[in-house]
Amino acid sequence: MRKLLITGASGFLGWHLCQIAKQNWQVYGTYCSHDLEIPGINLIKLNLTDFAELKQIFQEIQPDAVIHTAARSQPNFCQTHPEESHLVNVIASCNIAGLCADYQIPCAFTSTDLVFDGLNAPYKETDAVCPVNIYGEQKVLAEIGMLERYPMTAVCRMPLMFGNATPTATSFIQPFIEILTAGKELNLFIDEFRTPASADTAAQGLLLALEKVHGIIHLGGKERISRYDFGRLLVEVFQLPETGLKGCRQQDVKMAAPRPADVSLDSSQAFILGYKPLSIKEELEAIKSIEVNT
Structure with a gap:
């Protein structure tokens, strides 16, 4: 090989x-x-x-x-x-x-x-x-x-x-899931767009x-999607409590590094x-199925 x-x-x-x-x-x-x-x-x-x-x-x-x-x-x-x-x-x-x-x-x-x-x-x-x-x-x-x-x-x-967590690293969805599962508030940008x-x-x-x-x-x-709308899909697929999901704007959060609004x-x-991404919903469903089976 x-x-x-x-x-x-x-x-x-x-x-x-x-x-x-x-x-x-x-x-x-x-x-x-x-x-x-x-x-x-x-x-x-x-x-x-x-x-x-x-x-x-x-x-x-x-x-x-x-x-x-x-x-x-x-x-x-x-x-x-x-x-x-x-x-x-x-x-x-x-x-x-x-x-x-x-x-x-x-x-x-x-x-x-x-x-x-x-x-x-x-x-x-x-x-x-x-x-x-x-x-x-x-x-x-x-x-x-x-x-x-x-x-x-x-x-x-x-x-x-x-994606799924690894032995040494997580992606941004793991803390999102933890926060919402615990019934806490999760603020996500409505004005930041990416193509995840x-x-x-x-x-x-x-x-x-x-x-x-x-x-x-x-x-x-x-797909081009905001952080907030991504969070809504996450709630739907993982069947999380949605009451804690809130929208905010980039200007509401102080960070060391400036962030661009839309880098789709x-x-x-x-x-x-031949690159073939699935829809975000399909990607999340695949991730959920792996977590269920491990």
């Missing part, structure tokens, strides 16, 4: 990607601080910001392809720790692209819909980037740097992602892009290639 190196295997997306990729690849997954075991995956502790360590991993594994999901992906953290997050989000990403260029192997990178300012959605791959926070800025720098080092890189702009996709769907998109894309591709879901992605290019 071909060898696939996945960075960030302990992260939410990385863990789900490992589960799907291991069906067709011999998977090597890296982690930094969250020690874990994933059946069928060769796990390696790696500090991505140490180039000598990174280079040694490439020499030892001799991967046939790389998917780089590891990141400091919390916008508020990046806003308050710009230098620390830059090392991971920009420098390490560019170094990975450089090593993939040296080995002449396919490389896919997880960027974000937050490279846009939210004023002209839905966004196509050709639209100008204009991030409003440091995390978005760092991802733009990584996109540019990686494609300069290795134009064959598949730069995958990822949407808001959700499940982690499993996003992982399938990444594997597709790894094989078929050179340059930028959008891997958003099929036009993912029609990916759909043409």
Whole structure:
């Protein structure tokens, strides 16, 4: 089997990607601080910001392809720790692209819909980037740097992602479910719009892009939806108490990182290639069925 190196295997997306990729690849997954075991995956502790360590991993594994999901992906953290997050989000990403260029192997990178300012959605791959926070800025720098080092890189702009909890990570729906189940109030934005996709769907998109894309591709879901309306679907599918679900506006919540209002992605290019997200309701029903059976 071909060898696939996945960075960030302990992260939410990385863990789900490992589960799907291991069906067709011999998977090597890296982690930094969250020690874990994933059946069928060769796990390696790696500090991505140490180039000598990174280079040694490439020499030892001799991967046939790389998917780089590891990141400091919390916008508020990046806003308050710009230098620390830059090392991971920009420098390490560019170094990975450089090593993939040296080995002449396919490389896919997880960027974000937050490279846009939210004023002209839905966004196509050709639209100008204009991030409003440091995390978005760092991802733009990584996109540019990686494609300069290795134009064959598949730069995958990822949407808001959700799914079943992993041993080391949750998505945003787990705390939502807990809050509503406890009868507490959950305030969700009525004026923030995204094109969400499940982690499993996003992982399938990444594997597709790894094989078929050179340059930028959008891997958003099929539907543009507000956080609040997403919450309503969650209530419906998981049969949660809806009395606690309240709508609010972005301006009502103070956060370190500014947030764009609408970064919905036009993912029609990916759909043409065979990327097939389900509807959000179908995605949530699939997640619920897994939770019921585990």
